[in-house]
Amino acid sequence: MSTQYDLIVIGSGPGGYVAAIRASQLGMKTAIVERESLGGICLNWGCIPTKALLRSAEVLHLAKHAKSFGLKIEKPEFDLEAIVKRSRGIAAQLSGGVKFLMKKNKIDVIEGAARLEKGAPAPKVIVKGKDGKDTPYTAKHVMLATGARARDIPQAGLKADGKLVWTYREAMTPDVMPKRLLVIGSGAIGIEFASFYNELGSDVTVAEVMDRILPVEDAEISGLAEKDFKKQGLNILTGAKVENVKPGKNTVTADITTKDGKKETKEFDRVILAVGIVGNVENLGLETLGVKVEKTHVVVDGFGRTGVPGLYAIGDLTGPPWLAHKASHEGVMCVEGIHGKNHAEPFDASNIPGCTYSHPQIASVGLTEAAAKEKGYDIKVGRFPFLGNGKAIALGAENGLVKTIFDKKTGELLGAHMIGAEVTELIQGYVIARQGELTEADLIHTVFPHPTLSETMHEAVLDAEGRVLHI
Template identity: 85%
Template sequence: MSTQYDLIVIGSGPGGYVTAIRASQLGMKTAIVEREALGGICLNWGCIPTKALLRSAEVLYLAKHAKDFGLVIDKTDFDLEAVVKRSRGVASQLSNGVKFLMKKNKIDVLEGTARLEKGAPAPKVIVKGKDGKDVSYQSKHVILATGARARDIPQAGLVADGKLVWTYREAMTPDVMPKRLLVIGSGAIGIEFASFYNELGAETTVVEVMDRILPVEDEEISKHAEKEFKKQGLKILTGTQVGNLKPGKNTVTAEITGKDGKKETQEFDRVILAVGIVGNVENLGLEDLGAKIEKTHVVVDGFGKTGVAGLYAIGDLTGPPWLAHKASHEGVMCVEAIAGKGHGEKFDPWNVPGCTYAHPQVASVGLTEKAAKEKGYDIKVGRFSFIGNGKAIALGEQDGLTKVIFDKKTGELLGAHMVGAEVTELIQGYVIARQGELTEQDLAHTVFAHPTISETMHEAVLDAEGRVLHL
């Protein structure tokens, strides 16, 4: 295997492997370094296997409510081992798919742990293989796509032990079904796991230090989602802190401080930490190279440049939004700029959709209503409840809401926010609208198929104009 390349990508998650494929398409001799499994955290321990778990929970939910659809199912139950096995099988299938893509695109896979040393025209990449031996590689360009990992907060006594206090890894492969579960953090990761375990019968408590769950979402949407989660039995405590986790033999005690400042100690079978992530910047040699790091993330410009000759960074490593599709898009933009095929426009995070795959789902793109006002826009807001949508009612999914925010002066779509069935699929319509700079009038004059839940997207736009039809 060669030790000379046009591009070496470190990390094979959705950012890394997509970047490598695009580089190969552009004629670059490319290698990718991976210390664990191809596909990175997303395919093996994140995006994909969690959705497989949530699909099992969704099927169970439908089975439990079969009577609502005129069906009779005498007994509903689950096999935890089989649920986890299916999830792991899905992850394995996709990891093998990435392996095939690397071979198809003639990308060399370097198995091992990478570190960087000074070199020219880019830093040298030293890969320590599974045999413990170092091999030095030189490339014209190096792109870091090492991602991020779950965050601990030792000063608050929030540290995962892998047994009773879990990160997403342990939560994805549980050895037992906890009767009492505490989820600390109500971002997408925390809410998705809370939704899964709650549906499977765990008495689930979600604690959020902010004043509402899903705090990055539009306030109206997060309140709607909270209402639905509580209907399903989730206990949600906002404006609340957790500290001093003390694992025992089979249970964990947690000190919970409420809005009123009162502290109480509660006991749980398992705890899931979902309090954020930190970038994988350690042991890469970045400090010696002069790369700038802020709050565990590599600082880059809008094209992935780190300021170190020949060295670039993309994805979770560079900060929020911490999303797989953002990493892939950044990687393609970065490598196209390197190849002189870019469009000259910096990466715009406001056109990146965010999705939470709980029940109900939550999805959004662009500015929240609050953020739009803070930026000084004179806005028009449109809303449409799923209760006025025929397809949603037919599916038994009428508890949803679509909300859009326009610039009153120009008609620009500033933001779109949705909660309800399949909104993670529907949000892409608004993403395309923002990318294509469609106006309020463009969307109002668009024909939406009937009967579909997507009609709520049209009705919300019409509502912003004061001419909603079905409410």
């Protein structure tokens, strides 16, 4: 294996391996360094295996409600070990797929932990292999794609022990089904696990320090989600502060202060910490190179450049939104810039969709209604409920809403927010509209197929103009 390259990528998650493939396509001699498994956290311990778990919960949900579809399924049960085995098998299959892609694109895979030292025209990469030996590599360009990990807050008594207090890793491979589960944090990760365990029968409590769950989403959508989750049996505490999480022999106690100031010590079988993530910036040698790091994230300029010659950074390492598709997009954009295919505009996160794969699903892109008003836009808002959509009724998925926000003056689509069945698939229609700078008029004159859930998107646009047809 060579020790000299055009590009060395450190980290093989969706940002790193996609960047490496694009570099190879452009004729660059490329290597990728990975200390664990190809595919990174997303593929092995995040995006994909969690969706496999949630699919099992979704099938169980349908089985429980089979009678409403005219079907007879007596007392559906789940096999936790089999559910986890399926999820891990899918992760392994896809990790093998990334290995195939590396081979197909002639990308060298270097196993080990990387650190950087000063060098020219880019920092030198030193990789400590599994045998403990250091091997130096040089490249014209080096890209950091080391991702992020679950956040602890030790000072508040919030620290995972891997046994009774879980991060996403342990939550995906549970040794038991907890009867009483506390989920701390109600972002996408917290809500997805809460939804999964609730469907499988756990008594789930979600504690969120903010005044509403899913705080980055539009407030109206958050409210609808909370109402739906409570109907399903989730105990949701907003404005709640959790401290002193103390593992015992088989259970965990936690002090919870509610928004009315009442403090109570409660006991749970397991706790999941979902209080955010921190960038993997340690032990890389960034300090000696003068790389700017703020709040555990590497600072970049919108094109992936760190300010250190020849060194770039992409993905979760560079801050929110912490999404795989954002990392992949940044990786391609950065590589093309390195190769001379310069992009006129820096990376814009406003067109990156966010998705939560709970039951019901939540998806969004662009500005919330509150954010649009804060920015001074004169807006008009359109809404359409799934209850008015024939396909949703046929699916037995009447609970849902599509919300659109437009600039009154220009017709620009400022934001779109959805809750309901398959909205994580539907949102891309609005993403394309924003990317292509389509106006309200363009969307009104777009033909949506019938019968589909996507018709709710058209109706929400029509409603903003006072022309809604089916409510």
